[in-house]
Amino acid sequence: MSQATAPLLETRGLTKVxxxxxxxxxxxxxIHEGSIHGFLxxxxxxxxxxxxxxxxxxxxxxxxxxxxxQDITSLPLARRREMGIHLLSQHxxxxxxxxxxxxxxxxxxxxxxxxxxxxxxxxxxxxxLDRYALRFPVDALAGSLSAPxxxxxxxxxxxxxxxxxxxxDEPTTALSQGERESLFEWIRGLNEEGQTFVFxxxxxxxxxxxxxxxxxxxxxxxxxxxxxxxxMTSAEISELVVGDKxxxxxxxxxxxxxxxxxxxxxxxxxVGPVSFTVGExxxxxxxxLPESGAQETARALAGLRPTQAGTVTVDGRxxxxxxxxxxxxxxxxxxxxDRIGEGIVGALTIREMLRLGNWPTRGPLVDDGxxxxxxxxxxxxxxxxxxxxxxxIEELSGGNQQKILLGRLLALEPKLLVLDExxxxxxxxxxxxxxxxxxELTANGMSVILLAYDTDEMVRMVDRVITFSDGTPSxxxxxxxxxxxxxxxxxxxxxxxxAPASA
Ligand SMILES: Nc1ncnc2c1ncn2[C@@H]1O[C@H](COP(=O)(O)OP(=O)(O)OP(=O)(O)O)[C@@H](O)[C@H]1O
Numbered sequence: 001m002s003q004a005t006a007p008l009l010e011t012r013g014l015t016k017v018x019x020x021x022x023x024x025x026x027x028x029x030x031i032h033e034g035s036i037h038g039f040l041x042x043x044x045x046x047x048x049x050x051x052x053x054x055x056x057x058x059x060x061x062x063x064x065x066x067x068x069x070q071d072i073t074s075l076p077l078a079r080r081r082e083m084g085i086h087l088l089s090q091h092x093x094x095x096x097x098x099x100x101x102x103x104x105x106x107x108x109x110x111x112x113x114x115x116x117x118x119x120x121x122x123x124x125x126x127x128x129l130d131r132y133a134l135r136f137p138v139d140a141l142a143g144s145l146s147a148p149x150x151x152x153x154x155x156x157x158x159x160x161x162x163x164x165x166x167x168x169d170e171p172t173t174a175l176s177q178g179e180r181e182s183l184f185e186w187i188r189g190l191n192e193e194g195q196t197f198v199f200x201x202x203x204x205x206x207x208x209x210x211x212x213x214x215x216x217x218x219x220x221x222x223x224x225x226x227x228x229x230x231x232m233t234s235a236e237i238s239e240l241v242v243g244d245k246x247x248x249x250x251x252x253x254x255x256x257x258x259x260x261x262x263x264x265x266x267x268x269x270x271v272g273p274v275s276f277t278v279g280e281x282x283x284x285x286x287x288x289l290p291e292s293g294a295q296e297t298a299r300a301l302a303g304l305r306p307t308q309a310g311t312v313t314v315d316g317r318x319x320x321x322x323x324x325x326x327x328x329x330x331x332x333x334x335x336x337x338d339r340i341g342e343g344i345v346g347a348l349t350i351r352e353m354l355r356l357g358n359w360p361t362r363g364p365l366v367d368d369g370x371x372x373x374x375x376x377x378x379x380x381x382x383x384x385x386x387x388x389x390x391x392x393i394e395e396l397s398g399g400n401q402q403k404i405l406l407g408r409l410l411a412l413e414p415k416l417l418v419l420d421e422x423x424x425x426x427x428x429x430x431x432x433x434x435x436x437x438x439x440e441l442t443a444n445g446m447s448v449i450l451l452a453y454d455t456d457e458m459v460r461m462v463d464r465v466i467t468f469s470d471g472t473p474s475x476x477x478x479x480x481x482x483x484x485x486x487x488x489x490x491x492x493x494x495x496x497x498x499a500p501a502s503a
Contacts, residue, residue, distance in 0.1 A: 007069075008033040008165060008196055009054060009085070014063035016049050018395070021387040023049045025221045026063060031165065036187070036197045038211035038229060040241050042427040043399030044385025045217040047200050048089070051167045054198075055087035056080040067164075084164030086157075088171060094150050094157075096143025101125035103142045103153060132156050132190070146290070151183065167198035170398070170425060172206060177455060177488070184210050202399070202427050203454075204234040216240050219385070242429045249435045253463050253479070256282040260447045261416050266310035266321075268300035271471040273310060278416065283438070283448040285458050287487055288468030295337075297468070298418050298451055302334030303327035314415050331415030335406060335422055337451070350396070351375045351389040354407050378407035381437060383430060398425040406434065410441070417441065418449045423457060435461060455484040467491065 013026040024046045031037045039047045052058040054065060056077040064073045067083060075083075094103045101122050110120035125138040134156065136149055145153065151171055158166045172180045187210060191197060201207055207214060207229045216224040224240050238246040256279020265273040271293040278284045288294030299305045301312055303324035312319045312332075320326040327334075348356065351371050360370035375389045382403040386396060393401060402425050409417060422438070423431045438461065442448055452458045458465070465477040467490040475490055 005033045007031070008067070010066040011050075011054070012064040012066065014050070014053055014065060015061045016046075016053060016058065017061040019387070022220050024053070024217075027222055029215050029222065029225060031196065031198060032213075033196055034191070034194055035212045036191055036199055036210050038207045038214035039198060039200050039217065040207065040214050040237070041217035042241060042385070042429060043403070043425070044219075044397045045427075046220040047217055048169055048397060049220075050217070051087055051169055051198060051200065052089070054165075055085060055167060057087065057089075085167075086163050086165065087167045087169065088154055088158045089169050094142040094145075094153050096141065098142055099138065100129070100136060100140050100142055100145070100153060101138040104128050104138075104157060106157070128156055133186070146179075152186065155187075163195070165196050165198065167200075169200045170202070171199070172201065172203070173424060177453070180206065202425065202431075204229075204237045204428070207237065208232075208234070218243055238428045241427065244429075246429050246432060249432045249439070249460075251283075251435065251439050251461055254281060254442070256280060256463065260315060260445075262311075262313040263297075263301065264311050264313070266297065266300060266307060266312065268296060268305045268307040271296040271300070271305075274473060275310075276466055276473065278447045278449060279463075280445050280447060281442045282464065283442055283450055283462045285450045285452070285462035285465040285482075286468065287451075287458065287465055287491065288474075289491055291471075293468040293471040293473075294466075295420065295451055296471075298334070298420055298449055301327070301416070301449070302332055302418055304334065328412065328414075332418065333409040333412045333414035333416070334418040335409050335420055337421035337424060348393055349390045350384070350386060350393060350404055353393050353404050354378060354411055356408060358408075358412050374407075374411050378403070378410065382407060382433065399427055399430070402426055403430065410437075414446065416447045416449065418451075420451045421453065422450070423452075423454070431457075455487050458482075458487060459484055 007030045009031040011027050011029050013028065014024065015026045016024040027050065039050060041047050049058065053060050056075060060073065064071055066072065067085065072080060072083070095106070104125040105121050110117040110124060122138050129136070129138065134152055136145055142150060142153060155166065155168065155171065172183065187197060199211055211229050214224070214227050214229050215222055223243070227240070229237055235246070258280050259277045260280040261278040263277070264275050266275070267273050274293065274297050276284070286294040286298060296305060300307050303319070303322055303326060305322070307321040310321070312321065314331050317330050319330040319332065354374050355371050360367040372389070384396070384400045384403055386400060393404060396404070406422060419438070423434050426434060438448060450458065450462055459482055462482060465482055465487060466473050467475045467477070477486055477490065
């Protein structure tokens with residue numbers, strides 16, 4: 001990795017206040033040229049706020065941003081982009097129905113007079129792909145690329161114009177272990193050539209794998225700066241982030257006492273037939289590569305995919321397939337892994353979101369007292385960092401939004417909880433709290449189906465694993481067979497097709 005050199009970007013007393021809420025206290029940080037600089041912190045600590053202030057998508061309440069010594073505080077986002085400062089935010093994605101080339105030249109399409117110059121566009125795009133050792137065709141639709149390739153494409157967009165600084169806010173969300181490693185190798189290769197990165201992640205292993213130094217934020221304040229994460233243990237990093245020791249939760253596997261959920265011959269749009277059972281109080285892991293049938297089956301159970309054959313029975317009641325309201329009424333609740341697309345309703349307040357579609361009533365009226373009690377229950381348990389229960393969901397940090405979605409499902413008191421990436425974007429302390437909570441629910445009889453890219457989470461939480469390939473169950477792991485290596489071996493992990501940039 002390149003030697004850290006002169007300051008590329010510096011902040012002086014940079015502050016962000018929203019109304020009466022201080023998202024970022026006066027902050028002084030320095031990002032050195034050639035470094036991979038990590039920002040760490042719990043949910044709501046202020047990481048995204050800080051990178052948005054650096055990128056110019058949010059303007060500060062006070063303080064300065066210096067770029068190579070020049071004060072750029074008042075420059076807007078577009079000007080900073082021209083200077084090579086780019087942010088790939090948690091929500092940024094490629095435009096699925098545009099080609100790779102169109103995505104890469106956005107928004108500055110090359111023109112010939114009033115016309116779009118397609119040849120120039122393709123040539124520019126191909127040069128970029130070559131420069132960053134990406135081998136997918138410039139004419140492919142961006143939406144047809146694999147998830148990691150879409151991520152690479154969006155990173156390349158942040159690196160265009162010889163980008164001086166690429167800030168990546170949780171870039172590995174929804175990538176498998178193999179995909180992460182290949183992405184990291186690529187980033188390291190670019191870094192070797194002098195590219196500076198800012199990197200945000202809740203995974204200590206990722207921070208240690210890639211960052212040369214870190215800044216740690218807690219409740220909007222810098223509590224550590226300049227540490228080398230490679231010289232620390234994962235527990236030390238967690239302690240720095242949380243401000244306390246994080247007790248890793250270890251679940252004891254419990255044999256199921258009776259069958260609660262019976263899935264029999266389920267066929268859903270080319271997936272299946274799928275048959276399995278889930279016991280009372282059991283956590284069943286569904287594992288498979290994308291489009292293997294694991295996630296499709298989970299969504300079909302929740303009524304979110306049309307089904308053509310088979311039945312789903314919960315406590316003896318047969319659910320009407322393909323009907324989400326019927327699934328909920330029958331006791332099935334599903335946590336989506338697409339928080340932005342199908343999870344949150346931005347304008348709702350937190351307390352409304354927690355009881356959305358599940359309003360407690362007193363006579364004909366919404367029972368406001370019960371809404372408040374629901375908020376209090378999950379606020380203390382899941383520790384949202386928010387200014388009030390009436391704050392709109394869209395203002396919350398990503399991890400806090402995830403906690404609200406989880407709280408909403410728990411408030412439904414389901415019999416079967418289907419969790420698709422329950423700790424997506426959630427910090428190290430809350431992750432353990434979510435695991436503890438799910439364990440308690442299963443101790444009280446709730447059945448859980450878990451999908452998780454993080455094999456460590458899978459291994460620690462489940463009683464049993466069913467693997468999927470080609471749209472049907474391909475095997476089962478129980479007891480001591482449930483290990484990260486065991487799962488990965490069953491997945492028949494195909495190596496990713498890309499070589500690192502330096503190759
Ligand atoms: N537009 C806004 N209005 C009010 N408060 C906001 C707004 N944007 C962010 N906040 C608050 O600022 C705080 C910091 O949020 P930020 O998104 O920076 O956290 P984060 O460290 O990136 O968290 P996460 O790990 O969950 O993504 C949060 O408590 C959030 O609710």
